[in-house]
Amino acid sequence: MRRREFAELVVVSATVGLVSTLAMPQSSSQRSLATPRSSPQIGPPTSLLSAAIELAGDWGHMLPRAAEQVVERMRYACLGGVRLVSDRQPTRLRVDEHTSGPPSVWLHPDGSTMAWIIVDIGERDWSKLAYQFGHELGHVAANSWQADAKPEPPCQWLEEAMVEAFSLRGLARLAKDWKQNPPFAGDNAFGDAIAEYRENIIRGYTALADSQGLVRDAAAWFADHRSEIEMPGLNPFAQSMSMTILAEYDRAADCVEALGALNRWPGRTGIPIAEYLRRWEQSCTEVHASPQLPLRLRELLRTS
Secondary structure, three states: HHHHHHHHHHHHHHHHHHHHHHOOOOOOHHHHHHHOOOOOOOOOOOOOOOEEEEEEEOOOOHHHHHHHHHHHHHHHHHHOOHHHHOOOOOOEEEEEEEEOOOEEOOOOOOOOEEEEEEOOOOOHHHHHHHHHHHHHHHHHOOOOOOOOOOOOOOOOOHHHHHHHHHHHHHHHHHHHHHHHHOOOOOOHHHHHHHHHHHHHHHHHOOOOOOOOOOOOOOOHHHHEEEOOOOOOOOOOHHHHHHHHHHHHHOOHHHHHHHHHHOOOOOOOOOHHHHHHHHHHHHHHHHHOOOHHHHHHHHHOOOOO
């Protein structure tokens, strides 16, 4: 009994002491110590890697969370470890599933900071979703998502080649990551399906590059086929060049960051290639990106 009474006395004494302490008036210095003023938290600016992703459009019976996982994983596969140097990065990404039409970036003229990517895939065709999203994400990385980013010859083909290589590089990283750490339990084997999807594309492009003569002499290839090469879009010559650029991405990761320096000048892709590469090099200097890729392309194509 005495032990219990002693314990109760200690509890009461401690409680009284606590109440007395809380009730005591505080000096201004004590108040500042007890309730320190919080400074406003300034976080890092939103980047293409951290921008919020939202799904829109007709996804049919596909689970939205599954599509989000694929898109998020592919974004990281494409951009993880890459310095994002552009001063024109969006704050939101919308991925809009259409049931017809080609994948694209919609250049919506509302002045918002949202990049709007359109894809067109089959039911649960996750490899195709990753591939299409990666290509269009490459355009966004290359500053081709705002209303004034209308694609124009003669250099649009080169941007297409660069972002195609960007997507293929991302697919390789996605396949490896999916194999080791799938987002869905027991789905490791789908990493092999992604790798096979990618390999089929590369096999076709490699055959094209060989038949066109790109592998033997890139400068002669460009001079001999220039009128066909400079047709807008991912034409067969742009597909071939994507293999050369992919090799540069794999050889030097700094080459990928140079996409963020693209199209920051008047005229964008609508200027001759020699001027395009010069302005790209200058833009790399302005945003502190490696100029290795434009320098390498100038060397390969021997543009003056």
